[in-house]
Amino acid sequence: MPPRSLLIRLAAAALAALVVYPLGLAAQKPRVPDMWGVWMGLGGVTDADPRFRNTPYPPEPDFTEWGAAESRRLASATTPGECNPWGPVGVMGATGLFPIQILQGPNVIVIHHEAITQPRRIYMDGRRHPPADELLPTFNGHSIAHWEGDTLVVDTIGTNGRTRPLNGYVSGSVLSGVDTAPRLPASEQLHVSERIRLVGAGRYLEDVITVEDPKTYRQPWTIKHYWQRRPDIDMQEYACEDNRRPDAEGQQTTVNAPR
Numbered sequence: 001m002p003p004r005s006l007l008i009r010l011a012a013a014a015l016a017a018l019v020v021y022p023l024g025l026a027a028q029k030p031r032v033p034d035m036w037g038v039w040m041g042l043g044g045v046t047d048a049d050p051r052f053r054n055t056p057y058p059p060e061p062d063f064t065e066w067g068a069a070e071s072r073r074l075a076s077a078t079t080p081g082e083c084n085p086w087g088p089v090g091v092m093g094a095t096g097l098f099p100i101q102i103l104q105g106p107n108v109i110v111i112h113h114e115a116i117t118q119p120r121r122i123y124m125d126g127r128r129h130p131p132a133d134e135l136l137p138t139f140n141g142h143s144i145a146h147w148e149g150d151t152l153v154v155d156t157i158g159t160n161g162r163t164r165p166l167n168g169y170v171s172g173s174v175l176s177g178v179d180t181a182p183r184l185p186a187s188e189q190l191h192v193s194e195r196i197r198l199v200g201a202g203r204y205l206e207d208v209i210t211v212e213d214p215k216t217y218r219q220p221w222t223i224k225h226y227w228q229r230r231p232d233i234d235m236q237e238y239a240c241e242d243n244r245r246p247d248a249e250g251q252q253t254t255v256n257a258p259r
Contacts, residue, residue, distance in 0.1 A: 033150050033198045036104045038235060039205050039227035041094030052204045052226040054094055057167040057184060067185060067216035074165045074183035083240035085118050085139040087163035088156045088192050092207050094225035095168075101235045109145070109152075114238050122154055129157055137188055139163055154194040161188035166211065187215035203229050 042048045063071060086093075091100070091113045098114040107125040122143040129135065129142055137160035145154040165183040191212040199206045205227040212220040 030147070032147055033152075034104070034202070035102045035109070035152070035196070035198065035205065038099050038101050038230045038233055040099045040230045040233070041096055042204075042226045042228060043093065043095040045096045048226075048228075049200065049204075052200060052206070052228075054226060055224045057181070057223060058221045059181065061182060061184060061221065062218040063182075064214075064216060064218055066187070067213075070185040070187075070216065071165075071183045074185055084162070084164050086113065086116050087159050087166070087186060087190070088120060088140050088143065089166040089186070089209060089211060090164060090168070091116070091120050091140065092194070092209060092225055093168070094207070094227055098238070099230060099233060099235060100227065112235060114235050115240065122152075129155075137161075141190070141192070150197055152194075152196040154192075154196065156192040156194075157190070159186065159188060159190045161186060161190070185216055186211075187213055189213050189215040199226075205229070 041054075042052060043054045061067070061071075091111060100114070101112045103110040103112070105124075107123070109122040109124060111120040111122070113120075118139055120140045120143065122145045124145055126146075127144060129144060135142060135158045137158055139160060139162065141156045141159035143154055143156040145152055147153070163186060166186055167181065167184045193210040193212070195208040197206055198204070207225045207227075208222060209225065210220055210222045211217070
């Protein structure tokens with residue numbers, strides 16, 4: 001049996017190691033910004049801090065022939081139903097109508113939008129996008145992300161091209177500004193890149209969104225959206241089927257988009 005003095009020294013060394021490295025490998029992971037909580041978009045908020053105001057959607061998008069035709073269709077009565085799910089750009093639309101809630105874990109971030117039932121999942125565990133022949137198209141697509149300093153870099157593909165317009169189509173919408181604004185469609189070739197970070201001493205969330213969709217647009221375009229942290233409010237349950245509004249949205253017939 002080792003002498004008592006040796007055991008004491010070993011115990012002291014172990015205690016010192018615990019003080020220096022209290023959580024082992026976990027303690028060596030860099031601390032990341034805390035985005036957990038409820039956030040309200042600043043779109044349409046006229047008295048918002050001028051540093052944190054949404055930039056407008058492109059007023060004259062460089063459409064492809066298909067994109068221009070689809071934009072016209074979405075402005076007609078044959079738009080998607082008012083309860084159709086939104087895609088990743090719509091979820092991050094940052095209007096002042098409905099809040100979002102971010103549930104942040106080490107391996108996945110889940111974003112809930114109060115007005116839609118499909119959560120958006122952003123995987124943080126180092127995985128890559130599935131191969132094309134294994135990718136299941138969905139409304140929100142497949143999102144993966146990593147941290148670059150204090151910025152969350154998100155990459156999304158695999159959407160199904162069946163969502164509502166990226167900028168909305170409600171008459172007088174705060175998304176599109178005016179009802180005559182061109183509707184911004186998205187196809188199954190949509191690729192969304194985002195750079196999300198806290199600004200304003202952590203009171204605001206900024207998302208720089210770049211849209212690439214070669215079937216719809218000849219050139220990528222970028223917008224910047226903001227939310228305000230709102231610890232004073234809770235997410236509520238919202239069932240679109242109980243709040244139908246086809247007349248307000250100009251929608252008369254629900255049809256699937258032509259492909």
